[in-house]
Amino acid sequence: MLVLTRKTGESITIGDDIRIFIQEVRGNQVKIGIQAPPHVTVHREEIYLRIQEENKEASRATKDMMQSAFAQFKNKRSKEK
Amino acid sequence: MVGNNEEKFALQTSRFGEIVVDVSKKIDIIGGLLGFPDSKRFIVLDHEQNSPFKWLQSIDEGEVAFVICDPLVFFPDYRLQIRKEELANMKVESIEDFVIFVILSLYGGINDMTANLQGPIIVNAKHRKGRQIVLKNSGYKTRHRLFPDVEKEIEAATEDIDKSGG
Numbered sequence: 001m002l003v004l005t006r007k008t009g010e011s012i013t014i015g016d017d018i019r020i021f022i023q024e025v026r027g028n029q030v031k032i033g034i035q036a037p038p039h040v041t042v043h044r045e046e047i048y049l050r051i052q053e054e055n056k057e058a059s060r061a062t063k064d065m066m067q068s069a070f071a072q073f074k075n076k077r078s079k080e081k
Numbered sequence: 082m083v084g085n086n087e088e089k090f091a092l093q094t095s096r097f098g099e100i101v102v103d104v105s106k107k108i109d110i111i112g113g114l115l116g117f118p119d120s121k122r123f124i125v126l127d128h129e130q131n132s133p134f135k136w137l138q139s140i141d142e143g144e145v146a147f148v149i150c151d152p153l154v155f156f157p158d159y160r161l162q163i164r165k166e167e168l169a170n171m172k173v174e175s176i177e178d179f180v181i182f183v184i185l186s187l188y189g190g191i192n193d194m195t196a197n198l199q200g201p202i203i204v205n206a207k208h209r210k211g212r213q214i215v216l217k218n219s220g221y222k223t224r225h226r227l228f229p230d231v232e233k234e235i236e237a238a239t240e241d242i243d244k245s246g247g
Contacts, residue, residue: 038169041112043215051200051215052116054223058186058197059117061148063096065187069148069194070132072228 095144097126102140108204110211111170114184115200120145123211134185137202149182152196155227161201161216171203171210178207186224195224 004012011021018040021033034042043051092102106124113121120139128134133154139145152159161181182202186195198221204211 038166039112041215047199047215047217048115050223051197051213054186054197054200055114055116055147055184055213057188058147058184059145061146061185061187066128066134066136066148069185069187069227070129070134072194073133074131076228 092138092140093143094138094146096136096146097138100126100138106209107140108209108211110202110213112212114147114202114213115215117142117145125149135182137182137184148185148187149202150185150196152181152183152198152201155196156198156225159198159221161214161219161221163203163214167203167212167214171205171212172208173205174207178205180204180206185227194227196227197223198225199223 006012006022008022008025011019013019017037019035021035022030023033024031036042088105089101089103091099093099102124108123108125110121110123113119117139120141122140123137124140126136126138128136133150135149137147137149180203182204183196183198184200184202186197188194199216199219200213200223201216202211202213
């Protein structure tokens with residue numbers, strides 16, 4: 001991994017169209033500005049990982065699970081009527 | 082594999098066996114779904130009549146499929162804000178063309194079916210382009226129960242049995 005030291009107000013460029021700005025450093029928190037083209041998605045890693053993990057969980061669904069979800073749905077709807 | 086000029090082709094899937102894919106119905110999910118970078122083209126398969134659920138089946142990987150539904154069926158107050166950059170390459174003409182799906186995790190037990198409200202899929206139905214977006218500061222999470230009152234019902238039923246000495 002490439003490690004660079006930067007001061008507040010300085011920046012890093014990645015490729016031609018991504019720029020990372022160090023905006024503020026306070027204690028152990030760093031405020032970072034990111035300029036990237038629209039097709040590049042930027043996420044806080046923990047949120048990204050959570051969605052990724054949930055997608056993996058969701059992909060385990062089987063036809064049987066779907067049937068039981070549908071049965072539950074019908075059951076609920078018939079009670080509401 | 083998909084030939085460019087073919088309108089329909091057979092796809093081997095792990096859940097549904099061989100299915101015929103109508104290429105005109107495919108949805109390009111830009112960037113793929115998080116965690117599934119190799120699946121970028123999907124089709125929507127209906128479940129049963131009156132079922133709110135659908136399958137989002139990958140065309141690129143036959144074993145990859147997700148259960149999706151219209152979030153408003155279970156979460157009528159669900160609202161989301163789409164950022165401009167999330168609409169990039171989606172051929173936006175009118176917001177009316179857009180539909181929203183959420184992915185469900187079913188786990189196998191009726192008590193713990195959940196919807197991922199934090200990572201919905203937005204689809205431009207007219208141009209068949211979609212993207213999974215990640216909501217920021219929305220208050221929504223990846224696991225919202227579809228049937229939050231089921232547990233209470235089970236508890237109530239158990240109490241009844243206890244009272245009747247069962």
